[in-house]
Amino acid sequence: MTRSDVAVVAVTYNGLPWIEQCLESVRDHPTVVVDHGSTDGTLELVRERFPDATLIEQANKGLGAGFNRGMRATPDARYYLLMNSDAWVVGDAVERLAEFADENPRVAVVGPRLRYPDGSLQRSVRGFPTLWRLSTEYLFLRKLAPRSRALNAFYAGGFDHDRTYEADFLMAAVLLARRQATAEVGLFDERYFMFSEEVDWCYRFHRAGWRVVFFPAAEAVHVGGASWKKEFDPMFLEQVRGHLRFLADHKGMKEAERARLLFLAGLRLRGWFFPKERRATYRHAAEWVSSGSVTSLLQSGR
Numbered sequence: 001m002t003r004s005d006v007a008v009v010a011v012t013y014n015g016l017p018w019i020e021q022c023l024e025s026v027r028d029h030p031t032v033v034v035d036h037g038s039t040d041g042t043l044e045l046v047r048e049r050f051p052d053a054t055l056i057e058q059a060n061k062g063l064g065a066g067f068n069r070g071m072r073a074t075p076d077a078r079y080y081l082l083m084n085s086d087a088w089v090v091g092d093a094v095e096r097l098a099e100f101a102d103e104n105p106r107v108a109v110v111g112p113r114l115r116y117p118d119g120s121l122q123r124s125v126r127g128f129p130t131l132w133r134l135s136t137e138y139l140f141l142r143k144l145a146p147r148s149r150a151l152n153a154f155y156a157g158g159f160d161h162d163r164t165y166e167a168d169f170l171m172a173a174v175l176l177a178r179r180q181a182t183a184e185v186g187l188f189d190e191r192y193f194m195f196s197e198e199v200d201w202c203y204r205f206h207r208a209g210w211r212v213v214f215f216p217a218a219e220a221v222h223v224g225g226a227s228w229k230k231e232f233d234p235m236f237l238e239q240v241r242g243h244l245r246f247l248a249d250h251k252g253m254k255e256a257e258r259a260r261l262l263f264l265a266g267l268r269l270r271g272w273f274f275p276k277e278r279r280a281t282y283r284h285a286a287e288w289v290s291s292g293s294v295t296s297l298l299q300s301g302r
Contacts, residue, residue, distance in 0.1 A: 004030070008080075009034065009074070011033075011066030013085070015086065016042055019033075026089060029081070030077070034069045035055065063188075064198075090218075097112060097176040108177065109176065109213070112174055113220075122222055124173070125159055126169050128199065131247075131262065136152060136153075137266075170198070170202070173222040181208075194242070200245075243259060244297060264286060
């Protein structure tokens, strides 16, 4: 039975061709689409194919800002289903997520098992960033033992994604969030443009005594990066910036400054040793990281 107390919020930016499948999978639910300036026909498709959806257009202030706008537009919902435009739920996943949340009243966020379009597993459980965990990523240490929690805790090494699991945080491709918890903790911090907004949000939920849970009995498909993947990845810089902001916010500026130096070393290594077509991304990021202190980097525009 369709849950009328679940409001869907989908954020789009040039969401074709996936946005149609995304919205079709949740057609029976109240839906808000927040668009960040699409020019590829996304707006026209939403208006024509999904006239019951509320369409909001705003300047692109980041994924978290888009989700916030949609959640504020649905104040009476008990739960928010937050979706990327290149993701869609499978079967009765929405109802399964909501039922799990009903049965577990201290769960603030619950996420489904994600799969790629070819059916393979997309690993979505994550560990909060620490200097050591970021070292295992940027200095390639996790490649030595990818299933080890010691060397790959950031990506939940060794976790098989087949059991319900209380996680640090989950990828924000598809998440069910409890309105009561968001009212207590607050919405996304809009200083995070992309890639760490869910990390900060889940960290604040944990700190306030709420739980974040991975629930594999519900499934969704996520393409991943469909709106921005290019040979030169301009969004990679936001990933680095997000890590620095999270550490500065929650671990202190000294720890963030140590991470900046770690990133510089790791990015320079990538700039030399990764495949040629990816070097420009890492060299650009290394140049940015070396251009000032964490304070100045976080104050600079994108």
